[in-house]
Amino acid sequence: MSLTNPSIETHRQHFASDNYAGMCPEAMHWFMEANRSGHQPAYGEDVWTQRSTDMIRELFQTDCDVYFVFNGTAANSLALAAMCQSYHSVICTPVAHVETDECGGPEFFSNGSKLLVSESESPAARLGKLTPDAVEQLVTKRDDIHYPKPKVVSLTQATELGTVYTVEEVRAIAAIAKRRHLKVHMDGARFANAVASLGCHPSEITWRAGVDVLCFGGTKNGLPVGEAVVFFDRDLAEDFAYRVKQAGQLASKMRFISAPWVGLLENDVWLRNARHANKMAQRLYRALQGIEGVELLHEPQANSVFARLPKPVIDALYARGWRFYQFIAGGGCRFMCAWDTTEAAVDAFAAHVRALARA
Numbered sequence: 001m002s003l004t005n006p007s008i009e010t011h012r013q014h015f016a017s018d019n020y021a022g023m024c025p026e027a028m029h030w031f032m033e034a035n036r037s038g039h040q041p042a043y044g045e046d047v048w049t050q051r052s053t054d055m056i057r058e059l060f061q062t063d064c065d066v067y068f069v070f071n072g073t074a075a076n077s078l079a080l081a082a083m084c085q086s087y088h089s090v091i092c093t094p095v096a097h098v099e100t101d102e103c104g105g106p107e108f109f110s111n112g113s114k115l116l117v118s119e120s121e122s123p124a125a126r127l128g129k130l131t132p133d134a135v136e137q138l139v140t141k142r143d144d145i146h147y148p149k150p151k152v153v154s155l156t157q158a159t160e161l162g163t164v165y166t167v168e169e170v171r172a173i174a175a176i177a178k179r180r181h182l183k184v185h186m187d188g189a190r191f192a193n194a195v196a197s198l199g200c201h202p203s204e205i206t207w208r209a210g211v212d213v214l215c216f217g218g219t220k221n222g223l224p225v226g227e228a229v230v231f232f233d234r235d236l237a238e239d240f241a242y243r244v245k246q247a248g249q250l251a252s253k254m255r256f257i258s259a260p261w262v263g264l265l266e267n268d269v270w271l272r273n274a275r276h277a278n279k280m281a282q283r284l285y286r287a288l289q290g291i292e293g294v295e296l297l298h299e300p301q302a303n304s305v306f307a308r309l310p311k312p313v314i315d316a317l318y319a320r321g322w323r324f325y326q327f328i329a330g331g332g333c334r335f336m337c338a339w340d341t342t343e344a345a346v347d348a349f350a351a352h353v354r355a356l357a358r359a
Contacts, residue, residue, distance in 0.1 A: 013338075013345035014323040015284075017220075018190075018303060021338035024222030024273060026263030031224065034259035042252045044068070048259035055265040056216070056228060060203050065237040067229045068257045069249040072097070072189045075215035075227040077105035078243050080152060082236050083183045083213065086111035088151035090185070091138050094120045095128050095160045095328075097187055109247060114148040127298065128159030129169070132176040139180045153177045156187040157205070158194040160328060162281075162304035165194070167204050174210025183236070184210055189217035189227075192274035193302035207232035218264055222273045222339045226257035273339035277303035280337035280346055287350035293357045297332050305335040313356045320352060 014020050023031070030048075040046035053066040069075050076098050080090055090106065092099050094117045098106050107113060118134040119125055125134070130153065139150050153173060158164045165173075174184050186206065188194070191214065195202050206214050212233040218226055231237040244250050251257050264270045281300040288294050288307060297306040309317075314326070314333065328334045337346070 012321065013341055015335040015337065015349060016323040016325055018277065018336050018338040019220060020323075021222070021340045023224045023260070024263070024269065024339055026266065026269045027223050027260035028263070030259045030261075030263040031256060034255040037255075040255050042254070043250060044254040044258070046255040046258070048255040048262065052258040052261040052265065055262065056230060059265060060206065060230065060232070061201075062203065062207055062232060063234075064207070065231040065234050065240070067231075067237075067240060067244055068226050068251070068254060068261075069229060069244060069247075070225055070227075070251070070257070071219065072187070072215060072217060072227050073102045073105050074247060074249045075229050076154075076185075076187050077102060077109040078240070078247055078249065079185055079213045079215055079229050080106045080113065080154065081110040081243060082240050083152045083185060084110045084113040085151070086113060087148060089114040089116045089148035090152045090154050091116045091118065091130070091135055091150055091182070092154040093118050093125065093128055093130055093156070093159070096154060096156050097160060097189065098154055100160075109243070113151070116148070116150065127163045128156070128161030129163060129165060130155060130173055131169075132172045135173060135176050135182075136180075139176075139182070150180070150182060152183045152185050154185045154187060155211075156189075158190045158197070158302035161298075162300050162302050162306060162334075163298070164197045164301040165205075166198065167200055167209055170205055170209040170211065178210060183212045183233070186211045186214045188214050189220055190274075190302055191216055192221045192270045193278055196271055196274035196278050197301050206230075212236060218261060218270075220338070221270055221277075222264055223260045226260070228261065274303070277337045277339050277341060280341040280343070281305050281335075283343060284335055284337065284346045284350060287346060288353060291354050291357050294353065295332075303337045305337075306332050307335070308332045309353070310357070313353065316356045316359075317352060322349060322352065
C-alpha cells in the first residue's frame, strides 16, 4: 500500500502502532515551558532533567539512577551492554523486541553478547512470556567454557503479544534468576500499560519483584521522543553515561527530552494515558467478537488486539486506507490502541471489518 495514496484520510486514526499518536497536551505544555525557560546548561545539567529524574525516583520510591535516551532500541541495547560482557548471553522469548526488532543492537553494543531464545510451544510462550522453567532450561543447558555464559534475563512488559506478567510471575522468574546469578532486565516500552492493567504500584512489578534495570517507555505513552533507563541496581550504572555518549544518545539539549516527562509523571498522566489505551483495546476486542471469519487470538491485557482475518478482508482494509501490522502476530493481525485513540475510531474500524466480512 502506498503511503502517499491520496485516498487516505489525513486525520484518520490508525491501529498500526501507538507510535502513530502525537504528543499528549501535558507533555507539550512542559516541552514549551522548557523552551520558555531561556538558556539552560546542556547535556542533562538543566533543571528539567533534575526535576524529571527526581520524579521518577519518587514514583518508584527508591534512589535509582536515571538516564534518558532517544528511543527504545538504544535503551535496551545500552542497558543490556551494561549488564553483560561480550562472552555472556541474554535469555529472552522468541518474540522479544530485542530479538526480532532491534537489528542486532543488543549484540552490537555489548560487543557480541548472544541472545538465547526460549522455547515457543508452552501455553505461556504462545502468549509471549518467559517462565522460570524456560529460564532454568537455558541456564542448565550447558556450563562449559565453549558456551556463552547466561548473565541476564530480559522480560518484555507488556509483551509483544499484548499480555502482561503478573507481580507473582516476575517474582518467580527473578527468584530463579538470582539463584543462578543472573540479572533481570525489563523492556518496558509499554510498562505504563502493564501497570494500568495490573493495578499495582510500579515498584511492585520492578525492583521489589527483583528487576535490576527497567527501560521505562514514554514515546508510546504520549511523549514526542525519549525513554528512561532506570537502574535499581545502581552498581550496574557505573560508566553508563559514557555508553550513552559513545552511542550518540546523549542529547545536547537534554531538557527537550526530559521536560515532557514532567508532564507525563505529574498527576499520574502516564497512568491515565495507559488506562485509556487499554480501555480502547477492550472496546475494539468486544466490537470484533462474533464477526464471521474473524478469530480473536486472546483477550487483550494491555493496549493491543490480535486477530486472524480472511485475506480478502485484510486486503480490502488496506485498500480503504487502514494501517495495521501482520508480521508481529505470527499469521494474525495486530491492532494497537494509543493514549489518544477515540471511541469513534474504534467503532469505525470495527464497522469496516464487519461490512467487509459480510461481503
